[in-house]
Amino acid sequence: MANFFPRWTNWLPLKLVICGILAVCGLTAATWYYVTPKYTRVRYEPIQPVPFPHDVHVSQLGMDCRYCHSFVDMAAHSNLPTTQTCMNCHTQVQKDNPKLEPVRVSWKTGNPVEWVQIHRTPDYVFYNHSAHVNRGISCFSCHGPVNHMPVVYHAKPHSMAWCLECHRHPENFLRPEDQVFNLDWKPDDVKPADFVAKYGQPQNAGEDLSKKKRLTQTEIGQTLKERWNIDPPTNCQGCHR
Amino acid sequence: MDATPAAPEIKEAERQIARIPLVLNRRNFSWLTERISGVVEQPAPRWWWVAFTITASAATFGLFCLGYQISTGVGTWGNNIPVVWAWDITNLVFWIGIGHAGTLISAILFLLHQKWRTSINRSAEAMTLFAVICAAIFPGVHVGRVWMAWYLAPVPNNWAIWPNFRSALVWDVFAVSTYFTVSVLFWYTGLIPDLATLRDRATTKIRKFLFGIFACGWRGSNRNWRHYEMAYLLLAGLSTPLVLSVHSVVSFDFATSILPTWHTTIFPPYFVAGAIFGGFAMVLTLLLPARAMFKLQDVITPQHIDKMAKIILLTGSFVGYAYMMEFFLAWYSGNSYERFAFWNRVFGPYWWYWWVGMLFCNCLSPQLFWFRWCRRNVYVVYFVCMCVNAGMWFERFIIIAGGLHRDFLPSSWGLFIPTWVDIWTYIGTLGIFTSLFLLFVRFLPMIAMSEVKTAVPEADPHYATPPGIQSISPRGKERI
Numbered sequence: 001m002a003n004f005f006p007r008w009t010n011w012l013p014l015k016l017v018i019c020g021i022l023a024v025c026g027l028t029a030a031t032w033y034y035v036t037p038k039y040t041r042v043r044y045e046p047i048q049p050v051p052f053p054h055d056v057h058v059s060q061l062g063m064d065c066r067y068c069h070s071f072v073d074m075a076a077h078s079n080l081p082t083t084q085t086c087m088n089c090h091t092q093v094q095k096d097n098p099k100l101e102p103v104r105v106s107w108k109t110g111n112p113v114e115w116v117q118i119h120r121t122p123d124y125v126f127y128n129h130s131a132h133v134n135r136g137i138s139c140f141s142c143h144g145p146v147n148h149m150p151v152v153y154h155a156k157p158h159s160m161a162w163c164l165e166c167h168r169h170p171e172n173f174l175r176p177e178d179q180v181f182n183l184d185w186k187p188d189d190v191k192p193a194d195f196v197a198k199y200g201q202p203q204n205a206g207e208d209l210s211k212k213k214r215l216t217q218t219e220i221g222q223t224l225k226e227r228w229n230i231d232p233p234t235n236c237q238g239c240h241r
Numbered sequence: 242m243d244a245t246p247a248a249p250e251i252k253e254a255e256r257q258i259a260r261i262p263l264v265l266n267r268r269n270f271s272w273l274t275e276r277i278s279g280v281v282e283q284p285a286p287r288w289w290w291v292a293f294t295i296t297a298s299a300a301t302f303g304l305f306c307l308g309y310q311i312s313t314g315v316g317t318w319g320n321n322i323p324v325v326w327a328w329d330i331t332n333l334v335f336w337i338g339i340g341h342a343g344t345l346i347s348a349i350l351f352l353l354h355q356k357w358r359t360s361i362n363r364s365a366e367a368m369t370l371f372a373v374i375c376a377a378i379f380p381g382v383h384v385g386r387v388w389m390a391w392y393l394a395p396v397p398n399n400w401a402i403w404p405n406f407r408s409a410l411v412w413d414v415f416a417v418s419t420y421f422t423v424s425v426l427f428w429y430t431g432l433i434p435d436l437a438t439l440r441d442r443a444t445t446k447i448r449k450f451l452f453g454i455f456a457c458g459w460r461g462s463n464r465n466w467r468h469y470e471m472a473y474l475l476l477a478g479l480s481t482p483l484v485l486s487v488h489s490v491v492s493f494d495f496a497t498s499i500l501p502t503w504h505t506t507i508f509p510p511y512f513v514a515g516a517i518f519g520g521f522a523m524v525l526t527l528l529l530p531a532r533a534m535f536k537l538q539d540v541i542t543p544q545h546i547d548k549m550a551k552i553i554l555l556t557g558s559f560v561g562y563a564y565m566m567e568f569f570l571a572w573y574s575g576n577s578y579e580r581f582a583f584w585n586r587v588f589g590p591y592w593w594y595w596w597v598g599m600l601f602c603n604c605l606s607p608q609l610f611w612f613r614w615c616r617r618n619v620y621v622v623y624f625v626c627m628c629v630n631a632g633m634w635f636e637r638f639i640i641i642a643g644g645l646h647r648d649f650l651p652s653s654w655g656l657f658i659p660t661w662v663d664i665w666t667y668i669g670t671l672g673i674f675t676s677l678f679l680l681f682v683r684f685l686p687m688i689a690m691s692e693v694k695t696a697v698p699e700a701d702p703h704y705a706t707p708p709g710i711q712s713i714s715p716r717g718k719e720r721i
Contacts, residue, residue, distance in 0.1 A: 004440075004453040013457075036399045161398070161399050
């Protein structure tokens with residue numbers, strides 16, 4: 001019987017198999033990286049009608065988040081400020097700044113400023129801002145260092161895996177309720193003696209936390225979790241109602 | 242050795258205990274190659290085209306129904322609350338069960354050195370694959386949003402959700418996909434020497450190329466055979482537990498629930514016996530016509546049919562015993578809900594499914610095989626096989642819909658009425674199954690040539706043609 005195939009084809013199946021495996025792995029890795037919100041959302045920074053500098057307003061002027069987003073601790077939805085809120089100051093301050101022209105137009109015509117939405121929750125997800133900020137979840141956990149952003153960008157992926165990261169282990173993110181709007185808060189800012197006096201300590205801490213020099217995020221978070229009975233839903237119906 | 246001629250009575254005894262050869266009429270190697278390759282190499286007979294047209298039409302319409310169901314929704318089926326699983330899961334269990342005979346023949350009978358398997362193992366394994374393909378359609382589409390079916394696979398994803406490994410339905414996915422993978426490997430490994438035979442006999446360029454690729458460079462050398470036999474043995478060892486595990490896992494879909502008639506420990510062995518029972522019936526259903534049409538009666542002999550009939554009798558009796566035991570346990574448990582469920586099985590709205598399907602087709606009809614003349618009469622065998630095919634489908638329907646239609650609350654009681662989509666999807670899978678089988682017999686050797694040859698006397702290295710007997714070798718050139 002003659003050879004049907006030339007000699008070079010001997011290694012062809014092996015080469016094809018290796019290429020196939022590499023292609024499949026590459027495709028999986030590429031999909032995993034490029035199609036997930038880590039890639040598609042993070043650093044989304046649209047051009048806004050007014051380049052509102054959060055860093056100036058919050059870090060330099062010391063405004064509270066709730067001055068503008070006034071319902072965040074009371075409602076499911078965190079509102080954008082009305083033009084009137086802006087004009088409380090900007091009728092006096094920077095009243096001729098050309099960058100603020102759209103705000104002044106809105107003030108005159110009554111049409112709202114058309115801000116571009118950055119953080120968009122799908123309609124099949126139930127999310128309540130007040131439930132989170134009143135239970136020790138800071139703005140920072142979901143929106144990143146907004147107080148240092150000249151223009152706001154999407155800082156965290158907001159994928160379901162990311163939500164569950166906290167819902168499964170809230171102790172890694174909880175902070176004292178009076179520090180929720182302090183975006184620069186760090187666990188080291190907590191004075192252990194004061195903290196334990198106010199909130200107690202976890203049941204199986206194993207040591208007296210008030211005697212420690214500094215507390216870790218887990219120690220703080222675990223204390224608050226037990227103190228406030230924090231048990232975030234991890235079942236489907238918790239958010240997909 | 243000793244030259245003294247044996248006494249006549251010893252000769253008579255030898256004649257009586259001699260095994261009936263597995264290949265009749267002293268067919269030799271050459272005849273086997275010519276005849277079995279001939280099925281693939283000669284033009285398709287007219288009946289093949291007629292049969293294929295019918296089955297392919299059914300398959301096409303079945304695929305249309307699947308498309309309609311996927312695009313419109315599960316509401317096109319008659320499934321309802323409380324009968325949430327109906328023909329879809331019935332068909333899944335029916336088809337998966339059929340596959341088991343192929344694996345039993347190819348793996349367990351191989352390990353037990355049952356040489357008679359060589360005539361039937363190739364087509365039984367092919368049947369297994371086609372049945373699993375048909376089976377896989379149903380759980381795939383019954384989820385409704387087919388594009389979400391990949392959720393059943395443990396793929397790392399952006400939602401941080403993972404299959405629930407405590408769910409029997411997930412075990413099912415793994416069991417069936419493992420089963421299919423191992424069955425494909427086993428079937429293909431067994432095919433390699435025969436593909437090489439077809440390659441060497443090929444006359445056209447395309448056949449040479451295709452068979453050349455799929456024969457994987459088989460040369461029939463000593464080294465080739467050594468590797469082949471080791472691979473085959475290992476795959477047989479891998480497949481053997483699958484014969485028992487796959488249908489056990491399928492039965493867990495029901496047994497791990499709390500529904501009366503489902504929640505029983507007897508289910509795994511009961512399902513496995515039923516699967517082998519139904520599978521052998523399907524093997525015979527396919528092979529009896531194939532053997533007649535392709536004139537392979539010398540290879541698939543009455544002896545083979547007889548042995549398969551005995552397995553049907555054995556497993557059918559297991560199944561009958563399991564049915565009785567279910568009734569006994571329902572009574573013995575003293576649980577009034579369990580008792581009601583079984584009473585309802587026999588006298589409820591689906592009473593005739595039980596009387597005809599389970600009692601007559603599955604329990605009584607195989608009892609004919611106690612009689613030798615029934616096992617030797619192909620018409621009786623075919624009748625029983627058709628009964629079993631139907632009966633096993635009815636059995637699954639009774640278990641599934643029968644268990645569901647009387648819900649815990651009488652106010653939720655309901656019935657299942659199939660829609661045309663239900664009916665035609667099922668007929669469509671019958672079409673897919675038979676179409677694939679018809680394509681298989683046309684394009685691949687339906688009998689494992691290299692293996693059947695080991696079952697003829699010539700395969701013995703010490704074999705010498707007895708004086709005065711001519712090996713019949715017409716070179717098999719006659720047109721089939």
